[in-house]
Amino acid sequence: MEAIIKKFSEVSMADVATVGGKNASLGEMIGTLSAKGIKVPDGFATTAFAFRAFLEHNGLVAPLQQLMQQLDRKTYSNLQTTGAAAREMLLKGSMPENIKHAIAKAYRGLCDGSADVPVAVRSSATAEDMPQASFAGQHESYLNVTGETAVIQAVQKCFASLYTNRAIKYREDNGFDHTKVLLSAGIQRMVRSDLACSGVGFTLEPESGFRDVILLSGIWGLGENIVQGAVMPDEFYVFKPSLKEGKKAIIQKRLGDKAQTMVYAGHSDSGTINKPTDAELRDTFVLNDAEVTQLARWCMLIEQHYQRPMDIEWAKDGLSGELFILQARPETIHAQKKPGAEPLFSLKQKGKRLVSGAAIGNKVAAGIARVLTSPADAAQLKEGEILITGSTSPDWDPILKKVCAIVTDTGGRTSHASIVARELGIPAIVGTQDATRKIKDGDLITVSCCEGKTGYVYEGKLGFSQTNAGDAAISLPKHTSPMLIMSDPDQAFALSFYPSRGVGLLRMEFIITHTIGIHPMALVNFNNLQDKETKSRIAYLTRHYEDKKTFFIDKLSQGIATIAAAFYPRDVIVRMSDFKTNEYAELLGGKEFEPVEENPMLGFRGASRYYHPLYREGFGLECAAVKMVRDEMGLTNVKVMIPFCRTLMEGRQVLDVMASFGLQQHENGLEVYVMAELPANVLEAAAFAEYFDGFSIGSNDLTQLTLGVDRDSALVAPLFDEEDAAPKKMIQMLLDTVRQTVVPIGLCGQAPSDLPEFAAFLVAHGINSISFNPDALFQGIANIVKAEQQQYIDSAPLPVII
Structure with a gap:
């Protein structure tokens, strides 16, 4: 007789047909990766046999098949009623006694003689999480379930969720026979992330498909908020080659707002509630650097084991302080693509900005805005319009194929709206905060995701161009190296696929202006600043740094490192700052340190600043950032370039000053160029x-x-x-x-x-x-x-x- 229950320790990826992709992957990791230090909460799964037995016990096989045959496959006008009828059939059925007994026995074994332990009951379809398609988010999960009766009821609810509207439509879109997709329920010990944090990890950069970084996103509380796009998460980019070498591998950190924290409502299976996150926690990263590094190592090991890019869920237990991997499934968007350069979009004009948020993809779309509050309003949406909504969930999936772009109030790069936009190949802007208030239904708008990681919605239909990047494997010239001019780290991963031999000019001024915004000498002399308002603004911007100089070094090093990592091991030539005095003065605090010149173009700029008392210590911060990138992060493909060097004596002085700040020419292979x-x-x-x-x-x-x-x-x-x-x-x-x-x-x-x-x-x-x-x-x-x-x-x- 076939098994009703399988412990996670008894299954592997060979058992997808028995327990589904999600549960098979959990068993695979427990069996093969636990020895490498990866922690996966224990549990068990009901089998596909148990699901079939449930259907046969209740005589549901034929009725469900007949119901699916009645589905309107042209307009899906009866999708909602069809799905509701199917779920009602399963929910009204009775669970066979042998299945109830097997679930109860396995649950007691998980409790190991102690009091009832809380578990998560998650759906795992037997065709789920295949490399060519992912059923992620199509079926239901139930958290903080305690007690045998509640667990059995949650399993039956999971069975019924095989026929959610979104799951039915997903199977139709991907060519799955409804009768051949079965449901396994995974019962897994709860990780008390409601008392700590949780998140997701991608073992590639999800916008461009760049393979050498890991993106970790995290929020306070339960992970549903990150999937639903209810909050903007913290983000951490980790460079795999540096991680392998034991170097400082975190090349970029972004603090999210994390405005809401999802916790349990208080009683078993009574659901969850969102509460406002404490101000101090909103302003604090959910993970420290050691935890980010540990999770990234685990993600890299998981990817190496499965030999493909992975989409991973993680959580931290607030009681024990331990980190856990909750799920790992193949990344399905870029895995099917040949890595290469995407077409380059650019706006021909700019208009009035309505809202901004995180840009998903690099495309531009124009059309009519359709402001909707729920999928129930789907009839209002016409083909080719732009969806404006608070957030999306898998319930939106049946209608999203009609839109040419998505704009949401909430969410981050790993939210549902972001994932769907990538799957559909359309631009999306998430986390705008106020799109549903500032954009009116019926407005003609342009959605631009071609300007870096920040996307903008403009009023009206703007002209844009599309440059065909062509084949990334294009033959390069044999004698003359084509290289890129760059300044924006947000473009780095996408541009890394362009056929160049590296970056011939990285202008750090863009990073200083857009990411730092503060004159370096104002950080060096923070305690002596005369302008109280300026000092207050700088204090707020640098509030996470006791030593204000470290703020500059951290932010500049992350910007440089992101570009250097994207092109590694190709050369990246970093030009040290070449603002003119009038440009430096525009930085926060700059007016206290910059002389007024009649002709800044020919004045105090470039090399002459680096050894001068007015800027020497500011140059020291630039040197410290470059040294961190090269020596601590291991990105030795970075070279330095000195601009506007008037004389040989000046060149010697600059090299001496660099050496005094620990940036010694030829040490660790450092090359120094001159403009x-x-x-x-x-x-x-x-x-x-x-x-x-x-x-x-x-x-x-x-x-x-x-x-x-x-x-x-x-x-x-x-x-x-x-x-x-x-x-x-x-x-x-x-x-x-x-x-x-x-x-x-x-x-x-x-x-x-x-x-x-x-x-x-x-x-x-x-x-x-x-x-x-x-x-x-x-x-x-x-x-x-x-x-x-x-x-x-x-x-x-x-x-x-x-």
Whole structure:
């Protein structure tokens, strides 16, 4: 006789047909990964045989089959009534005595002679969690169930949930025969995360599919809030190669609002309630760094065991303080895709911003806004409209295929709305807080997810373009390396799939402005700030840091590390800060430390700041951030570049100052480049090559200083021309000189993508690399390839500028 009950310790992934994917995975982890330190709560499962026996005992096989045959498969107009009728059949049935006895006996064994223990009773379909489709969220779970009778009742409710409306529609969409999908109920000891925290983990970056990071999300209380998208969770990105090497692997941390905490209502099987989270807890990460690292190691071990990206649920027990893995299933969105570059979307114009939130995907969509409060309003939604709602749950699934975008008030990157949007390949913006109030039903709007991790809803229909990224396996030029110009860490993982040999210019100013926002010297001199209002604002922004300088180092290092991790082990060349005094002054607290200059473009900028008393300690914070990325995180693909270095003496001084801050050239393989953007750099190129490990031509500054044109001046702007013979001759002189040395030289700029002849000129004179903005990369590569064919195959003579 077939078994009614299987202990988790008795099953593995070979038993999916018996206990479903969810329960089989739990057994697999208990049997194979417990020895590696991974903790999974014990339990047991009812089998597919038990479900069939229940159906046969109550004579439900034929009636259910007949009911499903009546389903309107064109418009699904009777889906709601069909599902309700099916669930009623199962709920009115009686549980066979032998099944009741087996469940009660297994439950008592789980209690191990002690008082009744609380358990979670979860549904696990026998076709569930396959690599090609996931039934996650389609069936019901019941938490904090105590006592034999309550457990048996919860099992029957799980049986009935095989016919939720969303589960019926999901099976229809994915081609599953209703009669061949059975239900196993998993009964698992409760982890008291209601007294601590819980969350999910992906063993890849869920937006781009980048495989070398683990994303952990966490909230206070029970995990349902994170799935339902009721709150914005904390997020932690962990870099796998650094984790394997025992380095500091947390490359990014984001504090979520965690506004609600879900706890038990107080009695067995009496449900859950949401309560406002205490202000102190909202402002505190749910996990410390050691816990993040432990969970990430577990996620990596689970992925290695299953040999595929995984979607994992975790929880912390508030009584014991222990961490547990609750579920692990295959990630089904990116697992079916060949990793590669997605099309690049960009807005042609900007409009009035209505709301903003976390961007899911990188696309843009425009259409009519349809503000709905529940799936019951589905009839109001027309094909191709944009759904605006508080949050979504699996109950929304049958209608979401009609929309071109989703916008929600609540939720994070691992919420239901985010997961569905990725599955459907549509943009979504979650966690806007007030979309349902600020967007009116029937409004024409544009949803933009192409501007980084923050998405925006704009008023009206805006124009946008789509650049076909093409095949990420495109052949790269053989002699000249195409590289990227970057500044925004939020774009890094997606852009890592673009066919480049790394990042030729990482502008840290974007990170300082958008993530830090505070002048570094205001942090160095925090206690002596004169402006009380400014001091108060800085105190609030840095409230998690006793040492205010650490705030700058932490935030800058995370921004750099995210980009460095995305492109590892390819080079990432980080230009040290090159704000002008008027730009530095705009940072919070900056006016107390910046002189007022008549012409900041030619004033106190670049290398001259780094050793000067007015900024030396601020530069020390930049050095500390880079040192942390390289030495503590293990991202030794980071190189440093010094901008606007006027003289050899200045170059020596900067290298000495860097060394005094622990950033020693050539230590741990550190290479230091110099920007070649002044005529002095060209005329003394051979001497600069003795001090620096490489050059990068800054064609904008070199052009303005060669032509004597202030590129900030509208009056003389028409005279600024990189194609003018004089700046081109300066570049030619520089390339010809550097070719006689052993150091590499590159150029960062737009001209080689816009002008094929400019690319040919650079290639002909032996440029080693050219860096492009992302939207210009593919045209730039085409221009380089064409130039190389002329230079290295046709042996065309070097163009000479007279």
